[in-house]
Amino acid sequence: MDAQQPVRRRTQRERREATVARLLDATIAAIAEAGYAGTSVGEVCARSGVSRGGLFRHFDSRLDLVVAAAERVAARHLEAAADHLAAAPPADLRAALALMRGRHRDRENVVWFELMVAARTDADLRARLAPVAERFFADITRLARRVPALACFPDETLHLLVSSTRNLLDGETISRTLVPEPDVEEARLDFLADFARLLAARRTSASII
Known part of the structure; x- marks a missing residue:
């Protein structure tokens, strides 16, 4: 034994x-x-x-705990997206946007919505959360650079595209709890993909000229 x-x-x-x-x-x-x-x-x-x-x-305080939780959610969000990109890079812009939407709708991401709304009227939370959000959003844009379909964009254009899409999907995720519009939501991905392709085409035309 x-x-x-x-x-x-x-x-x-x-x-x-x-x-x-x-x-x-x-x-x-x-x-x-x-x-x-x-x-x-x-x-x-x-x-x-x-x-x-x-x-x-x-x-030291409830606020410290909440901010640390926000940082944990951001880290998990980025890690999950990076793992997905490493395992199965999206084939085109629409697939990349669908991946981004999926991350926005993740249950844990609701924490960010709650805290951003609360920060509007809570000055202490706003002051502590702002630099965390700034780093988080910048990291999302840097991660987007790893998507093959987005690699052609210069930094300024990529930031415009990612931040605009992020804000739109934030609003969509919140509003669909009251008024879900599945057909419109699917068409919205096509619209965003077309918008990104238009930006890419304009850049190509400008470089030729």
Whole structure:
């Protein structure tokens, strides 16, 4: 009979990382389900199983926790999109736009919608979230550069295309909870793809002239 292997005790760092992960996952789930206003410290503690004292050992305030959760959502969003691009690069502009839409509609991305709306009237949240959002949006544009169909665009044009599409899909994702228009939504991808092709054609014509 084999001797039982001793159970390795987790290091203090591993325990800390596990606790922080539970708190962030609980915060993300709470914001997605209950909204920013409904995500209290008590709610996060109840969902995570971490005491208030434990929470405040890792985060100085509720705001710090919420901003860290936003950063976690952004990182996951970018990682998922990068993995998809590595495994199956979209064949054309429409496929790339469909991928982008899918990421916008992901359940966790709702956290960003909730926080952006809340930041409109919460100056402290707005000040803390703005640089996080700026980095996130810039990273989305840089990631778009890896899409073969978008590689031809100069930086300024790519930024225009990605930021315009991002804003449009943000609005679509929110409005469709009240008024879903599946036919219009599908046609919208065709419209966006045609718009991107027009930008590419204009650039080609200008370079020939």
